[in-house]
Amino acid sequence: MKERDIKVLLVDDEMDFANTLAQRLKMRNLKVGTAYDGEEALTRLKEDEPDVVVLDLNMPGMHGMEVLAETRKAYPDIQVIILTGHGTDKEEEEAKKIGSCDFLNKPADIDYLEQRIRKAFRKKLESTATSVAFDKEEKFDALTKDKKPIIKQTL
């Protein structure tokens, strides 16, 4: 996948913030979708299959931590960057434990954010490659389960 095809889902209840930031990221050749709450974000994950999610924490309804946990559980390859206005050390620790790849404070420098998104994307590619490799290995194991002694004998 070429870098220009990086798909980002921006999740923030502040619509003006999300829309403006989305425009700026689009100008940097990223494909950006927006969701304005946690529930919508989970629907968009299924439909859009983003590579990277940029996620706010304090949102009405579903909290960002819940969205993070759900995302990591259902789509372990998708990388999540927390972008919050009021991140505490405790929250950062918790987010990292759940599986966020980055924790940034609002407002973040746009070039820095872009750089982190690209880094997260590379991490996703590595993660996907590893998953595929594991998957192939598992399939091979399953296929050769009964034939292993024969293979051994032949060798």
Add this chain to the structure above:
Amino acid sequence: MTDNFEQELRFLQLRFIGKILAGFTHESKNYLAIIKESAGLIDDMIKLGKSGEEASGQFLEIIHSIEEQIEKSTGLFKFLNRFSHRMDTQLSAFNCNEALEELMALVNRFANQKRIELAKDFQQDLPQIYGNPSMIQFLVFSFLEEIIKTLDKNSRIIIKTGTANGSVMIKIIPEGNLLEVEIEKEEFPYETYNTVLERLNGKITPEAGAKTFTFPLKVSDI
């Protein structure tokens, strides 16, 4: 009053002020973040060499958005400033509607987090009362906070003012599903709040199965 009571009250008041400030800084930071991104977008557009009628329209749109955010934050600053100055004097004649409107603006965020609407139903030409407005705000906030905890999302809380029997009445009325939430006595020291209101010549009156609270306060004769 015992030292314990005073200590507890002091703690609860400081906690209240802390919460108000945390909510205020959160909101302000959001406005500033939008302004920063909007200014950044203009910067991006200029660097990309965007010009012409279409670009001018976009620039104006962004500028209006910045103005709107500044207006919103100025409003919030005004409320915080008024809220802070109420603590300058312990007792004063004041209008309950104004004190409540200010409080609602500052706590709206807490309700929004649970998608609960804070609505006002204020009696116009409400007579002034003489007392401690900060203390009234503190009490209403404390009850609001507990109601928000126990109310299901997508509900509504109405704050109503009116007059009856020579008193100004403040009513907090939750509308929506109430959740079965166990609240520890330490978390919600009802008796402490009641004692505070008694000091202000009022008494908390729970209604509708203790879900609606009324605070009657003597009208000022000053």
